[in-house]
Amino acid sequence: MTKYLVDAKPYGYEFDLERTALVIIDMQRDFCAPGGFGEKLGNDITPTRSIIEPLRKVLDAAREKGMFVIHTREGHRPDLSDCPPSKLNRGKRQGAGIGDMGPMGRILIRGEYGHDIVDELKPMEGEPIIDKPGKGAFYQTDLEVILQNRGITHLIVTGVTTHVCVQTTIREANDRGFDCLMLEDCTAAFDPRDQEASIRMINQQGGIFGWTAMSKNLLEELV
């Protein structure tokens, strides 16, 4: 086993390379490009775009070291049969009709250009893509069995948005026994207040459901 110790909050995060996965949550055009779901909900997408570059550095380092990499995408079947009416109705009220036509194809629909991952973080062969209908990456997906089969116990979690899909996934993972480190500068919320609150919620109370650190602290170890 190749062991690492990352300077993190509230204390050092230890992991074995072979038992750790880099999880990249929903770095889709729908959240990072104009006219997508994120922008239609009324958000400024500058913060979600701004993490592409630091995240790319982490992804490169993880690939270099042979760390297991997993990507997720939030979205639905074209006939919307897997989209709860509650989610559909709330999106519509906010001006973001799931399934409506936008500049990148139908909003949040699998197979559309807007639903796919941004070019800079394009998955490589052998890196599983988890298509999820919900905010959490464990709900109605095969993520847990994929992690178990690889003997993964630790997750380094990145992506968007911090307060919605990233936090939901970390909470789900924590309850399943995974030790999660969230990278502060490789996650983004549309509003900086949500980013700050999310970081505090995770590492408070002795790390109530995880650790957080800046990506440089991880990269310093992975060199």
Ligand code: TIU
């Ligand atoms: N709206 C928002 O902040 N996020 C989402 O709807 N999905 C994800 O976080 N991926």
